[in-house]
Amino acid sequence: MSVIYILWLRQMKRYFRSRARIIGALGQPLLYLFALGFGFGAVFERAGEGNYLQFLVPGIIAMSILFTSMFNGLEIIWDRQFGFLKETLVAPVSRVQIMLGRTLGGATVAVFQGMIILAISFLIGFRLANPLAMPAALVFMFLIATLFTALGTAIASLLDDMQGFQLIMNFLVMPLFFLSGALFPLKDLPVAVSVIVRLNPLSYGVDGLRGALIGLFQLGIWANFAVLAASSLILVMIGAYLFSKIQV
Amino acid sequence: MSETEMTGEAIIEVTELTKKYGDLTAVDCVSFTVRRGEIFAFLGPNGAGKTTTIKMLTTLLAPTGGAIRLNGYDPVREQDAVRRSFGIVFQDPSLDNELTAYENMVFHAVLFRIPPQLRKERIKALLELVQLWERKDEQVKKFSGGMKRRLEIARGLLHLPQILFLDEPTLGLDPQTRHLLWEHIRELNKKEQITVFLTTHIMEEAERVAGTVAVIDHGKIIDQGSPGALAERTGTASLEEAFLALTGKAIREEEPESANIMLKRMFRGRW
Numbered sequence: 146m147s148v149i150y151i152l153w154l155r156q157m158k159r160y161f162r163s164r165a166r167i168i169g170a171l172g173q174p175l176l177y178l179f180a181l182g183f184g185f186g187a188v189f190e191r192a193g194e195g196n197y198l199q200f201l202v203p204g205i206i207a208m209s210i211l212f213t214s215m216f217n218g219l220e221i222i223w224d225r226q227f228g229f230l231k232e233t234l235v236a237p238v239s240r241v242q243i244m245l246g247r248t249l250g251g252a253t254v255a256v257f258q259g260m261i262i263l264a265i266s267f268l269i270g271f272r273l274a275n276p277l278a279m280p281a282a283l284v285f286m287f288l289i290a291t292l293f294t295a296l297g298t299a300i301a302s303l304l305d306d307m308q309g310f311q312l313i314m315n316f317l318v319m320p321l322f323f324l325s326g327a328l329f330p331l332k333d334l335p336v337a338v339s340v341i342v343r344l345n346p347l348s349y350g351v352d353g354l355r356g357a358l359i360g361l362f363q364l365g366i367w368a369n370f371a372v373l374a375a376s377s378l379i380l381v382m383i384g385a386y387l388f389s390k391i392q393v
Numbered sequence: 394m395s396e397t398e399m400t401g402e403a404i405i406e407v408t409e410l411t412k413k414y415g416d417l418t419a420v421d422c423v424s425f426t427v428r429r430g431e432i433f434a435f436l437g438p439n440g441a442g443k444t445t446t447i448k449m450l451t452t453l454l455a456p457t458g459g460a461i462r463l464n465g466y467d468p469v470r471e472q473d474a475v476r477r478s479f480g481i482v483f484q485d486p487s488l489d490n491e492l493t494a495y496e497n498m499v500f501h502a503v504l505f506r507i508p509p510q511l512r513k514e515r516i517k518a519l520l521e522l523v524q525l526w527e528r529k530d531e532q533v534k535k536f537s538g539g540m541k542r543r544l545e546i547a548r549g550l551l552h553l554p555q556i557l558f559l560d561e562p563t564l565g566l567d568p569q570t571r572h573l574l575w576e577h578i579r580e581l582n583k584k585e586q587i588t589v590f591l592t593t594h595i596m597e598e599a600e601r602v603a604g605t606v607a608v609i610d611h612g613k614i615i616d617q618g619s620p621g622a623l624a625e626r627t628g629t630a631s632l633e634e635a636f637l638a639l640t641g642k643a644i645r646e647e648e649p650e651s652a653n654i655m656l657k658r659m660f661r662g663r664w
C-alpha cells in the first residue's frame with residue numbers, strides 16, 4: 146500500500162510544484178467554455194434547450210479531465226527520457242503496483258484540474274441543480290480520470306518518443322471529445338453519429354457528470370456508471386499489462 | 394535449489410548471453426561468472442556492450458539469447474526475486490529533478506521497503522557521506538552534475554542489496570569524491586559481503602578495487618582474470634596497458650567511416 150501511496154504522492158508534488166502546467170492545461174478548456182458558452186448561448190436557448198452554459202460546463206469539465214488524464218501518459222515517456230522510469234522499474238515491487246500508483250496519482254491530478262474548471266464556472270454564473278449530488282459528480286470525475294489515465298499509460302507504454310505520442314493523442318483525444326456529447330444534446334442526431342457517441346466511453350462520463358451537476362441524464366445514471374466502471378477496469382488491466390512489459 | 398549448490402559460490406552466472414538491436418549485435422555470446430562477495434570489474438571501450446549486459450542482468454531488457462542466473466534466479470522469468478537481490482547506480486541520470494534530494498531518497502526507501510526508522514538513519518548517513526545533507530531540501534534540478542551523481546550513488550547504497558551494480562559510478566566526480574566512494578564501497582564489500590559488479594573507464598580504479606576483471610569489446614569477452622593475471626598474460630605492467638593491448642588503440646566512436654556517414658546524413662537532410 147505504501148508503495149502505491151509514494152507514487153501517488155510524487156505525482157501530487159510534481160503537480161503542485163508546476164504552476165505553469167496547471168495554468169497551461171486550463172487554457173484550452175477555458176477557451177471552449179467562454180467562446181462556445183457565450184457564442185452559442187442565444188441559439189441554444191432559442192431552440193428551446195435552455196441555458197447553454199449550464200449544459201456546456203459538465204462537458205468542459207470532462208474535457209479538462211480527459212486532456213489532463215491522457216497527458217499523464219506523456220509523463221511516462223518523459224520519465225523514460227529523463228531516466229527516472231528505470232528507478233521504478235528495477236524496484237522489487239510488482240509493476241502492477243507501480244502502474245496503479247501512477248494511475249491514481251495521475252487521476253487525482255486530472256480531477257483537481259476538473260475542479261478548477263468547476264470553480265471558474267461558478268464565477269461566470271454556473272449553478273448546481275442539487276448540491277447534494279456533488280459526491281456523485283466526484284465519482285464520475287474520478288472514473289473519467291482513471292479511464293483515460295490508464296489509456297494514456299497503455300499508449301505511452303508502447304511508445305518511446307514524444308512525437309509519436311503527440312500524434313496518437315491528436316488522432317484520439319479530439320475525436321473522443323467532439324463525439325462525446327460534451328458540446329451537443331444527444332437527441333435527433335444522425336444515426337451514425339449517435340452510434341459512435343454511444344460507443345465512446347467518454348459520452349457516459351459526460352452524461353454522468355451532467356446528470357450529477359445539472360440533473361439532466363440522457364443515457365441513464367446506471368448505464369453511465371456501469372460503462373465507465375467496466376471500461377476503466379479493462380483499461381487499467383490493459384495498461385498494467387503493457388506497463389509491466391516496458392523495456393528500457 | 395540443487396543448481397545453486399552445484400555452482401558453489403557463483404552469484405551471477407551468464408551463459409552465451411546475446412542481445413541484438415536489429416542488425417547490431419551489442420552483446421555477442423558472452424559467458425562469465427561472478428562469485429559471491431567479490432568485486433568484479435566489467436571493462437571495455439565505449440559501445441562495447443557493458444550497459445546492455447547490465448540491463449539484461451537487472452531485468453530491464455530481455456536477452457535475445459543465452460541464460461542468466463542471478464542469485465539463483467532467472468531475470469526473465471523470476472523478475473521480482475531478481476529485483477530483490479540487487480541495487481544499481483545507472484550510467485545515465487535517473488533522478489526526479491522536480492523532487493528534492495531528500496524526497497528522492499525517501500521514494501527509493503519506500504520502494505525498497507526500508508522500515509521508517511532505519512530509513513531516516515540511513516538517508517542521513519548517506520547524504521552526509523556524499524556531502525549533500527546541507528542541501529537535502531533543494532530540488533535536484535538545482536544541483537550541479539557532480540552533485541546529482543553523488544545523490545544517485547547515495548540512493549543506490551540506501552538499501553543493502555546482495556549485489557550492487559555500479560555502471561560508471563565515478564562519471565563526472567572529482568578525485569576527492571571518487572576516493573571517498575571507492576573506500577566506502579570496499580568497506581561495504583568487506584563488512585556486508587556485498588558483491589559488486591562495476592564498470593569504469595578509469596583503469597586504476599578497477600585495478601585498485603577489483604578482484605576479477607572481464608574485458609569486453611564489440612560485444613565479446615576477450616579476457617578475464619585478476620588484474621595481475623591480465624597484465625601478466627599481455628606482458629604489460631598495469632591494467633591500463635593490458636587493456637590497451639587487448640582492445641587496441643583505435644578510438645571507437647570516431648572512426649573515419651562514421652564521420653563520413655554523419656556528413657552524408659547532414660547533407661541529405663539539407664537537400
Ligand SMILES: Nc1ncnc2c1ncn2[C@@H]1O[C@H](COP(=O)(O)OP(=O)(O)OP(=O)(O)O)[C@@H](O)[C@H]1O
Nearest residue numbers: 414417419437438439440441442443444445446484
Ligand atoms: N536502445 C538501443 N538501440 C539500438 N542500439 C543500442 C541501444 N542501446 C545500445 N545500443 C548499441 O549497443 C552497443 C553497446 O552499447 P552499450 O551501451 O552497452 O555500451 P557500453 O559498453 O555501455 O558503452 P559506454 O562505455 O559508452 O557506456 C552500442 O553499439 C550501442 O550503440
Ligand SMILES: [Mg+2]
Nearest residue numbers: 443444445484
Ligand atoms: Mg555504458
